[in-house]
Amino acid sequence: MLQDALAFGLEDDRINLEQGGSGAVAYGDAVATYLALAVSRFVDFSNVICSWDAGNTNLRQLFSRQAVPMAWDFVETNPLNGVVPVTAAFEWAASSLEALPARASGVVAQLDAAHLELTDRFLISTDPPYYDNIGYADLADIFYVWLRRALRGVYPQLTSTLLTPKSSELVATPYRFEGNRQKAAEFFEVGLGSAFTRCRALALDGYPVTVYYAFKQAEESESSESVASTGWETMLEGLLSAGFAVLGTWPMRTEQQQRSVAAGTNALASSIVLVCRPRPTDAPLATRKEFLGALHQELPGALRRLQQGNIAPVDLAQAAVGPGIGVFSRYAKVVEADGLAMTVRTALGLVNQVLDETLSEQESDFDRDSRWALAWFEESGMNPGPFGKAEILSKAKNTSIEGMVRAGLLESKAGNVRLLERGELDDDWNPTSDAHLTVWEVTQHLVRSLEVGGESGAAKLLREVGGLGETARELAYRLYVICERKKWAKEAMAYNGLVIAWPAIARLASSAAPSASSAERLF
Numbered sequence: 397m398l399q400d401a402l403a404f405g406l407e408d409d410r411i412n413l414e415q416g417g418s419g420a421v422a423y424g425d426a427v428a429t430y431l432a433l434a435v436s437r438f439v440d441f442s443n444v445i446c447s448w449d450a451g452n453t454n455l456r457q458l459f460s461r462q463a464v465p466m467a468w469d470f471v472e473t474n475p476l477n478g479v480v481p482v483t484a485a486f487e488w489a490a491s492s493l494e495a496l497p498a499r500a501s502g503v504v505a506q507l508d509a510a511h512l513e514l515t516d517r518f519l520i521s522t523d524p525p526y527y528d529n530i531g532y533a534d535l536a537d538i539f540y541v542w543l544r545r546a547l548r549g550v551y552p553q554l555t556s557t558l559l560t561p562k563s564s565e566l567v568a569t570p571y572r573f574e575g576n577r578q579k580a581a582e583f584f585e586v587g588l589g590s591a592f593t594r595c596r597a598l599a600l601d602g603y604p605v606t607v608y609y610a611f612k613q614a615e616e617s618e619s620s621e622s623v624a625s626t627g628w629e630t631m632l633e634g635l636l637s638a639g640f641a642v643l644g645t646w647p648m649r650t651e652q653q654q655r656s657v658a659a660g661t662n663a664l665a666s667s668i669v670l671v672c673r674p675r676p677t678d679a680p681l682a683t684r685k686e687f688l689g690a691l692h693q694e695l696p697g698a699l700r701r702l703q704q705g706n707i708a709p710v711d712l713a714q715a716a717v718g719p720g721i722g723v724f725s726r727y728a729k730v731v732e733a734d735g736l737a738m739t740v741r742t743a744l745g746l747v748n749q750v751l752d753e754t755l756s757e758q759e760s761d762f763d764r765d766s767r768w769a770l771a772w773f774e775e776s777g778m779n780p781g782p783f784g785k786a787e788i789l790s791k792a793k794n795t796s797i798e799g800m801v802r803a804g805l806l807e808s809k810a811g812n813v814r815l816l817e818r819g820e821l822d823d824d825w826n827p828t829s830d831a832h833l834t835v836w837e838v839t840q841h842l843v844r845s846l847e848v849g850g851e852s853g854a855a856k857l858l859r860e861v862g863g864l865g866e867t868a869r870e871l872a873y874r875l876y877v878i879c880e881r882k883k884w885a886k887e888a889m890a891y892n893g894l895v896i897a898w899p900a901i902a903r904l905a906s907s908a909a910p911s912a913s914s915a916e917r918l919f
């Protein structure tokens with residue numbers, strides 16, 4: 397290898413990579429590193445926890461999720477010509493390397509974020525750990541023991557420990573605290589707070605600090621129940637007490653849709669990026685009333701902007717927390733009636749409350765029948781309910797059951813009323829000739845056209861309904877929120893799917909001449 401490097405014209409400076417070399421020896425070290433990474437890939441497919449994936453009729457790697465599961469039996473393939481030969485691991489590493497867009501050199505150091513002592517200041521962008529969500533250091537040992545064997549000569553300093561360092565790892569793992577969950581949670585919270593305080597001290601002036609947070613997946617599926625406060629709250633609490641103000645939160649698609657934690661669930665497909673800057677030292681105090689007033693003033697506009705930007709419904713609630721917490725964190729503190737400072741938990745509760753109110757206010761954009769259907773759906777979903785109840789609701793919404801039956805929204809039979817399922821909708825429905833057009837129908841037909849005919853099918857319909865499509869998209873947001881709250885995952889994904897596909901549908905719809913808009917005939 398040294399000969400190869402010299403043949404490339406690299407200097408024989410005898411300085412290895414760990415010491416900052418860039419000559420022939422360092423080149424050899426780099427090649428050895430990539431080969432070792434390929435070995436890690438191979439380890440994932442060649443161990444006694446690899447199981448059989450009956451669906452794929454193939455071997456399932458160990459890390460199909462970030463945990464080491466129990467396996468009663470394992471699958472072993474031939475490393476030389478099996479389904480995952482060792483050569484495939486090398487090809488994988490090589491193709492990853494070739495695909496990397498970054499060509500500049502970087503510096504990597506293993507340091508404890510909670511106790512960073514550095515002389516320079518930095519632009520900080522960080523993806524911190526979340527409670528006990530993933531035991532990175534424990535899991536890393538599976539690869540580390542092999543990496544250490546292969547790379548001891550290359551990175552003597554980095555591989556000096558027998559296993560990966562554990563004690564400074566910010567993770568709320570009870571077994572490191574004699575089974576005490578409370579102590580484990582405290583360790584994590586205090587450490588995360590210190591890490592943010594160090595960020596505040598080391599961040600370059602003039603640049604925001606960005607923090608990534610994969611909220612939902614951590615909250616709902618894997619975090620420990622006995623941890624009192626949520627990861628989201630801890631994150632915000634840590635940031636605010638380190639002296640940061642949160643200027644915005646942006647959802648960002650960072651997680652693979654097909655990862656196994658997301659399969660069949662409503663798991664958030666993105667991370668939330670928190671954009672933070674130091675809070676001015678002369679930030680004012682506010683009363684609870686002032687805080688609420690500012691929320692009412694600023695959240696509706698912020699929510700509209702997020703929707704206009706076509707944020708996925710699954711991300712809406714989390715993203716809307718940004719502007720809300722932005723309001724909260726601009727004050728030195730919000731003072732409650734009893735003189736105590738408002739907690740992040742209370743602030744989050746109020747933000748969600750105002751968010752709910754704002755979403756409900758958007759209902760005034762819908763026609764009366766659709767408002768009835770929305771309220772009924774929230775109560776009963778697509779299930780039948782008593783006619784009497786439906787009748788009372790129709791009076792409140794100033795509409796009539798017979799009218800809605802005629803409009804093709806629902807069925808009223810044997811003293812029961814129910815909304816029509818999408819599969820029961822009229823195949824030959826034509827919005828241009830429908831004399832009683834509702835946003836509800838438009839939304840349901842758009843979802844169905846998308847499911848059956850794909851984006852081009854939905855685009856054809858969008859062309860026909862014209863401007864009414866935008867109101868249907870708004871209804872899809874609202875329906876998503878209801879389904880999510882009720883845990884109707886399948887139905888939720890249908891509305892989420894419509895919004896996600898919207899830009900493509902709208903593009904296809906506008907690429908052909910639009911027909912006369914149906915919107916005028918609605919009200």
Ligand SMILES: C[S@@+](CC[C@H](N)C(=O)[O-])C[C@H]1O[C@@H](n2cnc3c(N)ncnc32)[C@H](O)[C@@H]1O
Pocket residue numbers: 507508509510523524525526532533564565566567
């Ligand atoms: C959410 S993960 C970041 C994953 C990363 N974005 C990636 O795609 O690989 C959190 C990381 O924080 C690291 N970590 C935990 N405690 C730490 C500490 N005290 N100092 C620095 N890093 C720590 C974990 O090892 C883990 O790699």
